């Protein structure tokens with residue numbers, strides 16, 4: 397069932413692939429700068445957590461890959477082969493020895509076994525995937541008890557001019573390839589929201605870092 401917080405125009409997997417086929421070539425120059433702070437915070441949070449096996453969901457062009465501590469072993473997945481191609485080039489160019497795999501895979505239904513990872517991190521992905529509730533369910537399955545799930549994302553403002561702008565921008569979701577009107581409640585049910593650590597990230601609190609510990613007794 398669709399939550400009442402569902403963005404108005406859900407993207408399906410084909411529109412995600414089509415959007416990121418267009419964005420792949422210019423993604424780093426158009427989005428790399430504005431999103432850098434959020435990405436840096438999320439990777440710093442991952443680096444500070446215990447556990448080595450990290451799943452980066454929606455790894456895109458791999459902008460975060462050079463920033464992980466070298467003792468973290470990274471598996472990246474993405475729906476878009478065009479984005480992944482750039483991530484693979486980055487790994488070669490920067491001689492990144494701690495990237496285990498970069499795989500074309502749907503984060504809502506992966507082929508990994510239960511409890512395969514210590515940490516899963518999704519940067520600017522939750523507002524792109526077709527079904528954020530399925531994404532969360534899948535990440536809970538993949539991260540071991542006592543591990544952590546992290547999201548950094550733009551979430552819908554509570555009110556004011558920003559909320560109005562986000563509602564207007566949402567009409568362009570399909571060509572943008574993400575939902576400007578994505579509410580945190582679309583991703584996190586109240587019980588998870590209550591357990592999560594939620595930290596605003598500059599610039600201007602535009603992005604939010606969410607850290608969700610996995611229950612130990614799952």
Ligand SMILES: C[S@@+](CC[C@H](N)C(=O)[O-])C[C@H]1O[C@@H](n2cnc3c(N)ncnc32)[C@H](O)[C@@H]1O
Nearest residue numbers: 416454455456474475476479502503519520525
């Ligand atoms: C806004 S980009 C973010 C890329 C990267 N995380 C970053 O920080 O730059 C969103 C990425 O999520 C990917 N994506 C969207 N839906 C997905 C899904 N269901 N499974 C895996 N990747 C997905 C897109 O292909 C795209 O590369």
